[in-house]
Every structure is written in structure tokens, then in C-alpha cells.
Amino acid sequence: MNWRQELERQWYAGGAWSDLLRPLGVMYCAAAARRRAQAQRSPAVLPSIVVGNLTVGGSAKTPVSMALLQYLQAQSWHPAAISRGYGAHPPAEPYAVMPGDLPQRAGDEPLLLRSVAPVYLSRVRHAGIAAAAAAGHDIVVLDDGFQHLALQPSLSLVLLQGEAPLGNGRCLPAGPLREGKAALQEADALLCDPAAATSPDLTDIARPIFRYEQQVTRLSPLAGPEQELPLALLCKRQIHAVTGIARPERFRHTLESLGAQVSMHAFPDHHVFRQHDLAQLPPPLVMTSKDAVKCRHIDDLPETWVLEIGIRWESAFRVWLDQRLASLRNPQ
Template identity: 35%
Template sequence: MFKAPEFWYHKTGRAAAPALRTALSPLGWLYAKATAKKLADTIPVNVGVPVICVGNATVGGSGKTPVTRYLLESFTRLGIRTVGLSRGYGGREKGPVRVTSKHTYKDVGDEPLLLASAAPVWVAAGRDEGARAAVAGGAQLIVMDDGHQNPLLMKTLSLLVLDAETGFGNGRVFPAGPLREPATAALARADAVILMKPSLDFRPEPDLLHALAGKIVIPAHLKPLQKPPEGKVFAFAGIGRPQKFFDALRRAGADLVDALAFANHKAYAQTDLKNLLDLAGEYKAQLITTEKDYVRLPKGFARHVTCWPVKVEFEDELTLRRILHPVIESMRR
């Protein structure tokens, strides 16, 4: 599993690692060229139902999963048979397979397990095969998690989720930077941008807002579903940007004595878990982690950890619903 290098999020100075960035840039050009060719050469499949894609322009976490869960829950409440579709990153299942209570993160990945609490979820390495299986199973609408650079399915609506703190990073394509493709290319295929802020009062950099000019931008932030536990807490997380989780705990008033960051989608070994218990014990603190990390913990260990769930809150939900309305209307014709 991968931990994003710090230089990805700096444009100038020593922290930007200019020599390393320059050395890696040719690989970034090749990566961008391969992505562009794949997008240009692939004829997307129309599976006969609307497909809403929730994707991003960068490697790592931006807040896609809470947005996907929101959509699954919202359409399901309307009585629409809505299904999530994921590639199941980190899982061994190639699919198509529907996620059940018998699956673990080792089978289907952590994100599909979280989403399956909101609606049925299919996992498939080939998104077209997964979509066909979902439709055969009665799906009226598909919400595809993390598919902005995947051209296999015809998309009815593409939502690009962007971290308001880091934006497009240093503006370079992987591995020279965090981008999966040039920012302009990703924005060109997006119907709207969900700008995920760390808090309601956060103000994005003017340069980022300038880059988003001309696009529909819907600000959002993640809101805790419960208060942090009383007393000292020791946090750990293996997500795209663990620091976001640690900062959120502090903003919520947690007595955070220390924190440990792991690589995204970290598969915790027994030694990791023992070390965490020992470290928390030194502080006489409770262990706390994210929902995504919690589903990757062995059951015997999970009882020692507090899970801190969050949900997405849109600051302009009316605009979002206005964008979604044509999708709903098309299904009623």
C-alpha cells in the first residue's frame, strides 16, 4: 500500500524536492499519455440505466466514499433500486460479485464494505462486467465509486471530488505529483466539482478557485456523527491523508495525545496492533480510528478501538439536487 510523499503538495522551496520532481516528470508524462490514450480509444458501454460517477483527479483520499454513500442513501430513500459499483481496491475478488456480510476487506476492499451498509454494492475489476451484473440483479441506477479515469461505462453524470486544502497538489502527474491526469483534462469531463473542505469556515486558496472557474462548484465538508470520547485519545489512520482525520479530532475537541499515520488501505499486522495498544497504554489513552480503518481490524482487536464515523454535509445542497434532478426525471419517463 502507498503513502503519499510530502513533496507532492509543495510547489516551491526545498519541501517541493525540485530535483526529484524533475527526475520523475518524464514518467508523469508517460502516465498522462497512457491515460489519455485509454480514454480516447475506449468506446464506453451503455448498460441501459443511469450511471453516476464519483471520482477524483488525484491519487489518495479526497472524500469520495462519503459522497458515494450520500448518493446511495438519497436515491434509495426515493424508492430507486440503487447499487454501488467499485473495483474493490485491495481485495482479492475480481468479480463481478455482490458484497455480503460474509466478505471481509481482504475479499472486496474496505470501501465496498462501508458502502454496503447504505445499499447493495457490486465489486468488479471490469466495471462494465460489474454494471451488467448489477442491472441483471435489478439495479435501476448505478453509483460508481472512483471511476473518473475509467472509460468502460457510459456516464450520465460525473462528479469530481477535490480536496480543498491540497487541490491539485504541485500540478504534476504521478509519480512526479498526485495527479492521475492533467487537471484540465480531469475538469473537462466533470459535470460538477465537490470541493471538500476540512471545515465549514475554511477558505480555499484563490489560485484553486481560479482553476475551477467556469465549473459548477459545490462546497462540502465532513461532519462527525458523534462527539469524540471523553478523556485522552490516541489516533491512528491508514487513509489517503491521515492528518485530515487527526485535525478533525482536534477541531471536535478531542484530547488527542498522539497520532500515528499509516499507508492508505493499510492491512494491519498483529505487530502493528500490539504496538498501538502499548503506545496508547503509555498515555493511558483510548485508541480511535476512522470507519475505513475500523473495517480492516481483526474483530478481536476492534473491541479495543473507538470508531469515529463522519458524513458529508453539502453547503449548497440545492445545487447538487438540481444537478441530480434530470437523472431522476429520466427514470420516470
């Protein structure tokens, strides 16, 4: 375990390094609160739904954004996704992501979002939304936009996971928080996995709390995503899991719940895979959809499968969301 992994462990389990860094965390929280209080925010030219979190690292923002985009399409909206494009190097901004783009140009998460809806990259979110409006879209979903304080969104959803969804309650670098717990009061609703929904960390937050779950939807070959493989292929099978995501242990647990015997090969979040990263691993390899978009251009890979994850939210959230969408479609 390197120093970074140890520090991240202490964000949830406690330890001397986190204690030593606590004064810096207090200053970070204070600066974040001041920035939020002083922000000059303005609404977008289109209805906008922000999907964000309070902690660093993965919290299912992209899968939830994809589920929202698909839900909006089913409700006869014409949505687009807006992304900062972490790790992307587009030729200009705003940039409309193309299906054949490489991850070096478009980023991994925008490419995954592009599989369900058009995506516009822009660090200035208002400019990305304006580009979506010019292309005929009537609503946008912002993947990871809760801390983008130039925008006053129509709806703001914050995702929380795990029994300690706020970790040790400290801000960076002493803990995992991007800003203090009080910022949750700025959200319109909290979307929590089953563990977070009952966490005492959230008992004093006066916002609606809805549950969601991540579910395995299908297994497919990397080289032939249109083909569906039986999940039973994983049962009692020795597989090599390859990840470049923020929380690789969650992927391990998912595979083990399907009966797989897992050897993990965890790379840093957003890692851009090269052939030499994978060529020496014995098949079968299994990866997430987010990693798959970074590997489809690699030739001569061993047998590689993609485990796709979907989102199911409780019916109460659907009722709440429908009411809010109705008000956006027909503003008073």
C-alpha cells in the first residue's frame, strides 16, 4: 500500500496522517464555504439537472447520469450531457463528443455518456449548455457539477454511498470532503445507496433522501459489445479484473457476488490503458464499461469481457422527479 492509498484509508478509518492534516482540512472547508456563499450564480438557457457528490472519488455519478438521460428520453425530452471532461483534450470548447473519439480527446466518462445521448465538453458549463441548446436539445444533465458555482441548476442531486458517506467528516486533505456537510442543504435531493440511506451522518440533513441501487445488467465481449454473455460464465471462474476507477474494491465485490474468483489489477482513476498494461495478463479479463471505452482501440487483447452496471431507483424518487420535470416543462 502506497502513501496515497494509506491516506485514503485513513479518510474513513482514521489515523495519524489524517489527524496531522486536520488544520489544513479546516481551512479547506472554510474556503469552500466562503466560495459557495459568495458565488454569483445564474440559470442556464435550458433546464439543467446537476448530478454531483460531496466526496472525492467514485459515487456512481456517471451511471446515474446515464440513467437520467435514458429516463428523460423515455419522457419525450431531448437531453444532452454536459461534462468538464476530466483528462480530455478536445480541439476546442465547447466540443461535441463523437462516438469514434479516443479517450485522449474526449475523456472516458464523456465517451461512456455518449453511448446514450449527445455530450458537450466545456469547462465553462454555460457555454456547453448554450451549444446543446443551439443543437436543438431541451434539457441537460451535468455529470459532476455540484461544485460548479457559476451555474444555478434547475435541479441538484447529490449522491452518497456507504455506511460512512461523509468519511471522517473532514475536508481535503484530512478527509474525503470537497466541502463541508452543510453544503448538502443546497441540494434538491440526496440519492443514497442502501447503506448511506440509513447512515447517522445524514440524520440532520433537511433534504429529501431517496434510495438507489447499482445492478449488474449484462456481460459482453469487449470486441463485440452487441453480443450478450451469460453471467454464469463468471461463477467459480478465475478471472483477472482490470480497473482504472476510483473505488476498485467495489468492482471486486460485485464480481465476487457473482461467484468469480478475482485477481485484481487496479490502475489509477482515469488511467489511459496501453496494450502493455494488459497483454501479459492471462484471460479472461473483466473490466467496467468506463474502462472498456478506453480499451476498444487496443489490438490483440486477450479474451476480455465487460461487466455493465445499471441503476435502479425507488419509485418515490420517480414520483418526485416527474413532478419536478413537469414544472420544468410547463413553468408558471
